[in-house]
Amino acid sequence: MPSSPLTDRVTVWFGEHRRDLPWRAPDRTPWGVLVSEVMLQQTPVVRVLPVWEQWLRVWPVPADLAAAGTADVLRAWGRLGYPRRALRLQECARAITERHDGVVPSDEDELRALPGIGSYTAAAVVAFAYGGRSVVLDTNVRRVLARAVDGAALPSPAHTVAEVRRATALVPDAPGDAAAWAAASMELGAVVCTARAPRCGACPVADLCRWRADGYPPDLHAARRRTQGWAGTDRQVRGRVMGLLRDSVGPVPLVEVERLAVEGTDRPRLQRCVDGLVADGLVEVVGDDEPALRLPA
């Protein structure tokens, strides 16, 4: 699409209000952008910042991470959550080192073929690392378009064909403009057009927002969204075990893990979680008669 009031105004707004983030600095590298995108998949900016800084200091290029010890990688990942992604990021670094001569690909299909890189992250790296044209459709952009164009409070739970087609049609023709729109629309959704308490007074397109014009109708999909529990889930137990191992220098006896894991977790459940962590490559079992757990070497 040549341009539209929506893309133009959001992009201009971004030029004035963009947050200064290290992975947006002029001296950023494609590798730094990729690392930031993987971390930001699951974690708010303020928690990613210090980990990203250290990560890039210790492993400034993919070959550095490829050669690192897995335990060091998992400790550096810290409490960002979803530690399987740290493993995939290291696999990704190895693939870039071996298959792409250490250069982060700029081709979207090649990016998507890397471990841990899906459609969103591939599009984001194309746009933010290389200034290329891609369709960046994360939850923020989906919400902005659902509101401004469709007049819906929130996007549908799953991507729809029509939604992707619409987002594709909206991307400006020039690669630089497309990349700017991608960053701008994400930023608008992240800081102004937020899920719960949108700041419409600060929105550059409030006057053409259909959701606002229609009087903020409620979410049609509310009944089908269900909040995922946390207390007592396998995720909580896994997180607790990983925390124990991260903070321990040597192997931790399984009996000690059982004692320090989540209160009220029965033995079969803990065993199931440990087995899952082992299967994921996040934990190693050492010793037979006196089994202990540790982070993989």
Place this chain on the structure above:
DNA sequence: AAACCGGGGTT
């Protein structure tokens, strides 16, 4: 299409 996967912050 749906389930799985963390952890911190806000309300």
Place this chain on the structure above:
DNA sequence: AACCCAGGTTT
């Protein structure tokens, strides 16, 4: 205590 945040992989 309840709710919010988010994308990739696996089944």
